[in-house]
Amino acid sequence: MPVHPFIFIVIFFILYDYFFGVSEKERAEAQKPFREPKDNTLREEHLAFLERYLPALKTYDQLKLKEFQYRVRFFISNVHVIGVRTKVTTEDRLLIATAAILPILNYSNWFYPNLKVVFLHPTTMNIQGKRVLGLVGEGIMKNKMLLSRDALFHGFNYTSDKHHTAIHEFMHLIDMADGTVDGVPEVLMDRKEILPWLDLMHQRLRNVLPVYDEKRKFTHREKAEELARLAEYFFEKPLELKSEEPELFKALEKLFAQPKNPAV
Numbered sequence: 187m188p189v190h191p192f193i194f195i196v197i198f199f200i201l202y203d204y205f206f207g208v209s210e211k212e213r214a215e216a217q218k219p220f221r222e223p224k225d226n227t228l229r230e231e232h233l234a235f236l237e238r239y240l241p242a243l244k245t246y247d248q249l250k251l252k253e254f255q256y257r258v259r260f261f262i263s264n265v266h267v268i269g270v271r272t273k274v275t276t277e278d279r280l281l282i283a284t285a286a287i288l289p290i291l292n293y294s295n296w297f298y299p300n301l302k303v304v305f306l307h308p309t310t311m312n313i314q315g316k317r318v319l320g321l322v323g324e325g326i327m328k329n330k331m332l333l334s335r336d337a338l339f340h341g342f343n344y345t346s347d348k349h350h351t352a353i354h355e356f357m358h359l360i361d362m363a364d365g366t367v368d369g370v371p372e373v374l375m376d377r378k379e380i381l382p383w384l385d386l387m388h389q390r391l392r393n394v395l396p397v398y399d400e401k402r403k404f405t406h407r408e409k410a411e412e413l414a415r416l417a418e419y420f421f422e423k424p425l426e427l428k429s430e431e432p433e434l435f436k437a438l439e440k441l442f443a444q445p446k447n448p449a450v
C-alpha cells in the first residue's frame with residue numbers, strides 16, 4: 187500500500203520536532219509570562235541564613251532589603267532548580283537566587299528572559315573531558331544553567347579568592363540577553379555609556395592578558411569572560427578593586443547601582 191505523502195510529512199515533522207526541536211511543553215513554558223511570587227518577603231530564618239553568607243545585607247536600608255527579598259522570591263517562583271544526583275534544598279535555592287539578583291538589584295524592571303532551569307550538580311561536572319563548575323550557553327544550553335553546589339557555596343564562603351562561579355554565570359546571561367556575547371551588558375547600560383566602557387574593558391584586557399600585541403583584537407569570548415570575572419571581583423572584594431583599579435570600579439559601580447533611565 188503506498189504511503190500518503192501527507193502522512194509522511196506529518197511523521198517527518200513529528201520526528202524532527204522530537205529530535206531537534208523544542209517540545210510543546212518547553213515552548214508553552216517559554217511563552218508564559220513571569221509568575222508573581224505568593225509572598226513578597228522572605229521567612230525570618232531564611233533572611234538570617236542569607237545574612238550569614240552575605241553580610242552586606244545588614245547594611246541595606248529598609249527599601250533595598252524589601253526589594254532584595256521580593257526579587258529573591260521572584261527568582262524562586264520563576265526559575266526551576268533541578269538537582270542532578272542530589273536533592274535541592276531551600277538553602278541552595280536561596281543562594282542561587284541571591285547570586286542572580288545581586289547584579290540586577292537596582293534594575294527592578296529587568297529579569298532574566300534567558301533562564302528557565304538551573305541544573306545543580308553536587309560537585310564539579312565533567313564536560314568533554316573538562317572540569318566545569320558552571321555553564322550557560324546557546325543551542326542545547328538555551329535557557330539553562332549548569333552549576334556546581336560546591337562552587338556555589340565556595341563563592342559565598344570564601345571571598346578572598348575573588349571567585350564566585352554563580353555570579354560569573356549570571357553575568358554571562360546578562361551579557362547574552364542583548365543577543366551578543368561580547369562583554370557589553372547593553373541591557374543594563376545606557377547607549378551613551380557603552381563607548382567609555384569598551385575603552386576601559388580594552389585597557390583592562392591589555393593589563394590582564396599575558397601577552398599583549400598592539401594589533402591584537404580581543405575576541406568577544408575574551409571580553410565576555412573579562413566582564414564576568416570583573417563582576418565576581420566587584421561583588422567579592424569591592425574595596426580591593428576600588429584601590430587597584432579605581433576607574434573600572436567606578437564604571438562597575440555605575441553599571442550595577444544606577445537604574446537604567448527608560449527614556450534613553
Ligand SMILES: [Zn+2]
Nearest residue numbers: 354358411414
Ligand atoms: Zn565564563
